[in-house]
Amino acid sequence: MSEQQTSVTRKAEILAEALPYIRRFHGRTIVIKYGGNAMTDENLKKSFAHDVVLLKLVGMNPVVVHGGGPQIEQLLAKVGKKGEFIQGMRVTDEETMSIVEMVLAGQVNKEIVELINTAGGKAVGLTGQDGGLIRARKMLLADKDRPGEQIDIGQVGEIASLDPSVIQTLTANGFIPVIAPIGSGDSGETYNINADLVAGKVAEVLRAEKLVLLTNTPGVLDEAGKLLTGLTAKRIDELFADGTISGGMLPKISSALDAARGGVNSVHIVDGRVDHCLLLEIMTDSGVGTMISSH
Numbered sequence: 001m002s003e004q005q006t007s008v009t010r011k012a013e014i015l016a017e018a019l020p021y022i023r024r025f026h027g028r029t030i031v032i033k034y035g036g037n038a039m040t041d042e043n044l045k046k047s048f049a050h051d052v053v054l055l056k057l058v059g060m061n062p063v064v065v066h067g068g069g070p071q072i073e074q075l076l077a078k079v080g081k082k083g084e085f086i087q088g089m090r091v092t093d094e095e096t097m098s099i100v101e102m103v104l105a106g107q108v109n110k111e112i113v114e115l116i117n118t119a120g121g122k123a124v125g126l127t128g129q130d131g132g133l134i135r136a137r138k139m140l141l142a143d144k145d146r147p148g149e150q151i152d153i154g155q156v157g158e159i160a161s162l163d164p165s166v167i168q169t170l171t172a173n174g175f176i177p178v179i180a181p182i183g184s185g186d187s188g189e190t191y192n193i194n195a196d197l198v199a200g201k202v203a204e205v206l207r208a209e210k211l212v213l214l215t216n217t218p219g220v221l222d223e224a225g226k227l228l229t230g231l232t233a234k235r236i237d238e239l240f241a242d243g244t245i246s247g248g249m250l251p252k253i254s255s256a257l258d259a260a261r262g263g264v265n266s267v268h269i270v271d272g273r274v275d276h277c278l279l280l281e282i283m284t285d286s287g288v289g290t291m292i293s294s295h
Contacts, residue, residue: 018283026059028209029171030282031264033199034112035067036216038272045115048214051278052176053121060209060282061171064116064123064178065202067195068100068108075099087141088250092154092192100192104180112178123176128183128193131166134159136183136191157183157191159198162205200255204262211259212281213252214272219290220245220253231292233257256292267292 032052038044055062072090073083076099084091092100109125116123128134136157143149170177181198183191196213203211220228223244228235236257239245245253256267270277270289280288 014284017285018279021283022058025209025282027061029061029063029203029206030055031063031065031199031203031206031208031211032278033065033067033196033211033213034272035069035195035214036272038214038277039066039068039108040070041273044272044275046119047276048272048278049112049115049119049121051276052116053119054279055282056121056174056176062176063167063171063202063206063208064112064176065181065195065199066104066108066112066178067181068104071103071108072100075103085248086151086153087144088248089139089141089153089156089194090192092156094155097155097190097192101182101190104182109178109180116176116178121176122174123178124170125178125180126166127180128198129190132163132184133166133179134181134183134193134198135161135163136185136193138185138191155189155191157185157193159183159193159201162201164202164205167202167206194251194255196252196255200259203259203264203267208259208264209266210282211256211264211267212278213256213267213269214277215252215269215289216271216273217249218271218288219269220249228290229287231290233261233292236292253292260292 034048038048052062052064076083105127113123113125126133137160139156139158140150140152143151167177181193181195183193185191199211199213218227220231222228236253256269260267268281268289268291270281274288277288280286
């Protein structure tokens, strides 16, 4: 068989392999946390948008929640500020908050909407303020060095409640919601919320089939740097305890675990640096990351 025929046959096999997944996930919600290199590399941006549109066209309901760390850092640097993180959370004073809003709601959200629309989808940009989507309250972190004490990290919020009706209205009408992780407090103040936490909560409230978190690593790695492809809640607790999971992975894994325990069928932490990682993870036998199950 010629090389060309082999290539054509392989393509047919791949399409056939996707069929049971398309059937199984038809009409189901897939929440995708979009961040890391996949947001900054031009080719990866296009392949991400292409994947999201394809998922929609074969009958799934993708919902995108995005971060914007690198873009926020760039703008902070321009105004002479340096980002500070405690336990994987960005310390957010008033000036930083206005930059976060400008970058997330203004620049990044619009760019993702445009990418998806250019790829043939119908995306609509939202923040947690739209349609009363996210009610937030101030987050205080437990001080590890001083038991009983709490650390104030500024206008960083945790989710008090999430009303999914605006998302459901959009998806039912053929749109792809793209959500920036900003929420409103009771007095109208805005809060910067970790995008992994928002994605996890959105997945939980929508009873999503899957939550897919794009990262800059192959997935969750053990002490030796080896990929852990399947994790349970019990194993994750052990990895937290021995310090294997730390830094920016903390909020990611915590929200993944909460979502799995809250009824999301499976949570995937995938390598966003791999071309078409969403399709590989959702529609083929060979996933490209770590899958977390609630059991």
